Amino acid sequence: MIKSSQQTAELGFIGIGRMGLPMTSRLIAAGHKVYVYDLDSNKVIAAEKAGAKAAKHPAEVADKAEIVFLCLTDGAAVEEVVFGSDGIASVRCPPKIVVDLSSIHPDSTRSIAARLKVANGMAWIDAPVSGGPKGAAEGTLAVMAGGQETEIERVRPYVLAMGQRLTRMGDVGAGQTTKLCNQIVAACSMVVLAEATRLAVDAGIDASRLPEALAGGFADSIPLQLFVPRMAKDADEPQIGPVSIILKDLDMIADVARTHSTPLPMAGLAAQMFRLLKAARGSQADVLEIYKLSEPKLS
Structure with a gap:
């Protein structure tokens, strides 16, 4: 059963892979509008079939969404999505939150978070997951988070549409x-x-x-x-x-x-x-x- 938040939101999801697609699908099933981006157009098409809205680049996702989720392969991919051409850092917007579900080095997480805050004021939560594709599909993922408590509480309803547990472990980097x-x-x-x-x-x-x-x-x-x-x-x-x-x-x-x-x-x-x-x-x-x-x- 999908655990829905109290209100719907406009969310973003970048990285529509074996984990990202079922997680995106669960957010859509919970009633949220989800803008998606992936380098692989076929993965974007699969997300569109589930009800997602395609974006041309990461900056468009960050411009339209209140909260942007990332689920990428490694630190280099996260770096590119945030600071590359048409990256998240190029967006000038009211304070928003990036929730990185990827598994990357804690030092890289802290560096990326600090640089993004300087670039446009966006907050960062590192929230890697455990449970694999099966857990992503069934909404049983365990999510371990690092970041400010108020920001983690803001994203909690949306994370719990994708997983069964979200635990704050400390400041940025603690989740990784x-x-x-x-x-x-x-x-x-x-x-x-x-x-x-x-x-x-x-x-x-x-x-x-x-x-x-x-x-x-x-x-x-x-x-x-x-x-x-x-x-x-x-x-x-x-x-x-x-x-x-x-x-x-x-x-x-x-x-x-x-x-x-x-x-x-x-x-x-x-x-x-x-x-x-x-x-x-x-x-x-x-x-x-x-x-x-x-x-x-x-x-």
């Missing part, structure tokens, strides 16, 4: 740091679950029943319930996302950890495992193919 903590757990979980699944298969038990057998015990988790059946199925089609994305996050984690002298041996090992996956199967290999690294070699 929280997402990195999330990614430590997620990445390490995938590697550990791949090992458990492989042991089950090699020992001759039905690995697809592990979630049922372990439900309610100390080993139970959402990743266990979601990922193990997919690993056991051993399918080749994309399921979660490319290994390049998790490696981007793990590299950011290592950088932030160095800054704070934080030892992260498990995250470091997970990063090396995913680097092996990238070397073996390419940068677009699905992250759950980590399970296939331990496949027995045929003689």
Whole structure:
């Protein structure tokens, strides 16, 4: 069920990908007018079919919308949308808010937010999400935010049309740091679950029943319930996302950890495992193919 805000609004959404399209659709279903932009015109067309209004460039989105959501691949893409040609920073307008749902470096977030504030006074909330495309479609995303409390409360009704939880973690940058903590757990979980699944298969038990057998015990988790059946199925089609994305996050984690002298041996090992996956199967290999690294070699 779509959780609607008390009043409709004119919103913007830039980045209509695997996450952005279902999130945009949920905002439209909640009764909001949504202006969209993406470099890929086919993605814009898909959003228009859901009821969105197409914009020619990011500046047009920011000019028409009260709140602009971004869901982009990396920091370079966010930088381009904000400060590139016809970017958000070029708009002269009453104070508005940008909510960045992307996962980028906390330092980049703080820099972009400060420069945008100087450029045109727009506020910034970093609000990365966890839950994947399935959570985006079902409105069950967990959203972790950094920014001023009054601004986060202003956007809360619209965020909760796309997710089930919005938690303020501190000032700008805190949301991105929280997402990195999330990614430590997620990445390490995938590697550990791949090992458990492989042991089950090699020992001759039905690995697809592990979630049922372990439900309610100390080993139970959402990743266990979601990922193990997919690993056991051993399918080749994309399921979660490319290994390049998790490696981007793990590299950011290592950088932030160095800054704070934080030892992260498990995250470091997970990063090396995913680097092996990238070397073996390419940068677009699905992250759950980590399970296939331990496949027995045929003689």
